[in-house]
Amino acid sequence: MRTRFVLIQTSHAGNVGGVARALKVMGFDDLVLVQPRWANVLRREETIQRASGANDVLAKTRVVETLDEALDGMTHLCATAMTPRDFGPPTRAPREHFQTLLATPEPPEGVAFLFGSERFGMRNEDVYRCHVALSIPTAPDFGSLNLAAAVQLIAYDWRQALGGFEAPASVPEYRQADAQAIGGMLTHLEQALVAVDFLDPAAPKKLMPRLNQLFNRAAPSEEEIHILRGVAKAMLQVAEKARR
Amino acid sequence: MRTRFVLIQTSHAGNVGGVARALKVMGFDDLVLVQPRWANVLRREETIQRASGANDVLAKTRVVETLDEALDGMTHLCATAMTPRDFGPPTRAPREHFQTLLATPEPPEGVAFLFGSERFGMRNEDVYRCHVALSIPTAPDFGSLNLAAAVQLIAYDWRQALGGFEAPASVPEYRQADAQAIGGMLTHLEQALVAVDFLDPAAPKKLMPRLNQLFNRAAPSEEEIHILRGVAKAMLQVAEKARR
Numbered sequence: 001m002r003t004r005f006v007l008i009q010t011s012h013a014g015n016v017g018g019v020a021r022a023l024k025v026m027g028f029d030d031l032v033l034v035q036p037r038w039a040n041v042l043r044r045e046e047t048i049q050r051a052s053g054a055n056d057v058l059a060k061t062r063v064v065e066t067l068d069e070a071l072d073g074m075t076h077l078c079a080t081a082m083t084p085r086d087f088g089p090p091t092r093a094p095r096e097h098f099q100t101l102l103a104t105p106e107p108p109e110g111v112a113f114l115f116g117s118e119r120f121g122m123r124n125e126d127v128y129r130c131h132v133a134l135s136i137p138t139a140p141d142f143g144s145l146n147l148a149a150a151v152q153l154i155a156y157d158w159r160q161a162l163g164g165f166e167a168p169a170s171v172p173e174y175r176q177a178d179a180q181a182i183g184g185m186l187t188h189l190e191q192a193l194v195a196v197d198f199l200d201p202a203a204p205k206k207l208m209p210r211l212n213q214l215f216n217r218a219a220p221s222e223e224e225i226h227i228l229r230g231v232a233k234a235m236l237q238v239a240e241k242a243r244r
Numbered sequence: 245m246r247t248r249f250v251l252i253q254t255s256h257a258g259n260v261g262g263v264a265r266a267l268k269v270m271g272f273d274d275l276v277l278v279q280p281r282w283a284n285v286l287r288r289e290e291t292i293q294r295a296s297g298a299n300d301v302l303a304k305t306r307v308v309e310t311l312d313e314a315l316d317g318m319t320h321l322c323a324t325a326m327t328p329r330d331f332g333p334p335t336r337a338p339r340e341h342f343q344t345l346l347a348t349p350e351p352p353e354g355v356a357f358l359f360g361s362e363r364f365g366m367r368n369e370d371v372y373r374c375h376v377a378l379s380i381p382t383a384p385d386f387g388s389l390n391l392a393a394a395v396q397l398i399a400y401d402w403r404q405a406l407g408g409f410e411a412p413a414s415v416p417e418y419r420q421a422d423a424q425a426i427g428g429m430l431t432h433l434e435q436a437l438v439a440v441d442f443l444d445p446a447a448p449k450k451l452m453p454r455l456n457q458l459f460n461r462a463a464p465s466e467e468e469i470h471i472l473r474g475v476a477k478a479m480l481q482v483a484e485k486a487r488r
Contacts, residue, residue: 018390018393021388021389021393024383024386025382025383025386025387025389025393026382026383027383050390052388052390053386054386090418091411092411093411095404096411135411136400137403137404137408137409137410137411138269138271138409139268139269139270139271139409140409142297142298143269144265144269144296144297145265145269146262146265146266146294146296146392148390148393149262149265149266149269149392149393149396152393152396152397153397153400156380156397156400159381160339160381164381165381165382165383165384166381167335167336167337167379167380167381174334
């Protein structure tokens with residue numbers, strides 16, 4: 001399946017750069033600009049600055065005169081429009097739509113996401129060509145998404161729907177200590193707390209059950225139990241010295 | 245539950261504006277800046293320009309000197325860090341983490357999302373304070389998310405996890421035509437195609453079954469059946485005229 005992003009009549013060069021970066025970070029690289037405001041938009045300073053390393057995406061980007069030229073090979077067109085159009089395609093939230101689309105027995109060969117200009121959005125006649133209008137759910141009183149931000153969200157949801165990238169592995173090696181290990185550590189700690197005169201064995205005031213609950217919630221690892229027993233040992237040693 | 249976004253040592257004023265907009269569009273408004281590069285960042289031109297109407301969020305934004313001052317009321321700290329740290333909190337993808345977090349019997353009272361500087365990310369000692377390190381799954385060879393884009397994605401996923409906003413209703417009124425209606429329309433169309441000499445009744449070459457499949461896939465509405473029958477009628481009329 002191919003994925004393409006099409007920006008129609010984009011006016012801010014910075015947004016074109018931001019879009020290139022947003023695509024690359026989600027593993028896409030097919031960008032077409034229809035009638036951008038600046039003919040040299042791919043070489044403008046703001047574009048390159050905001051692209052921040054996504055130069056290969058910019059290098060591949062095509063600039064064309066009509067929407068039609070942007071749609072070769074594309075079989076499923078997604079408008080992105082905040083306001084649904086009468087007679088237009090059905091409006092759906094991206095996540096739901098992507099799930100449905102990929103669950104069909106024969107998913108489309110080419111999926112294009114169309115974005116209108118920053119100020120006016122998409123023209124009705126461009127929306128009418130589309131199979132669906134995607135609407136990102138936003139706050140009821142403020143739906144003004146920046147163009148590059150909208151592309152970023154759609155690219156993220158689409159990439160996730162396609163299976164996603166792996167998040168970096170959770171690094172810390174972690175073997176949770178069992179109740180026996182926590183019990184042993186608490187006994188050790190109790191002796192230390194008595195030794196430093198914090199805990200009065202004659203009036204323990206439920207300190208140890210409280211600490212037991214605290215450590216249960218913390219779910220310490222075996223290594224952390226070693227650390228805590230080391231602390232208890234040091235407390236006992238210093239109390240011993242102080243008593244001499 | 246309260247939600248706060250904390251930007252640490254942000255250097256680009258435009259990003260602060262972009263973040264304010266990203267929050268507002270997802271219905272959040274609690275932003276704290278720790279040691280931003282520009283002391284007057286909330287009044288700078290790029291900030292206000294990129295905020296694009298999220299001035300109320302900027303007006304509420306606090307600027308503080310230390311991370312500690314940003315954390316009052318926050319009970320669950322999420323670092324956002326591309327590279328996991330040894331001895332740091334576990335690294336998780338945001339969507340998975342949010343589901344787990346909200347499924348716990350007593351979800352946290354205050355959730356803070358911490359973002360480091362554009363160039364250096366978060367300091368180790370700030371990451372160590374956090375309960376989790378969120379890592380947005382990105383392309384293996386290019387994980388360079390713009391700061392405002394990263395905030396936008398986290399704010400979106402968090403808002404969706406919290407229940408989301410409604411997407412605008414699918415506007416077009418749509419009552420799918422039944423097989424009887426499609427059959428009637430096809431009979432009408434068949435007469436018209438014969439009348440305009442496109443279909444030879446002596447050698448129909450499976451044209452009608454093909455059109456039947458086409459219209460089955462298109463799943464026309466009752467209104468669309470009316471339109472198609474209108475077309476058939478007009479074809480018949482013009483053919484009648486031509487025959488005179």
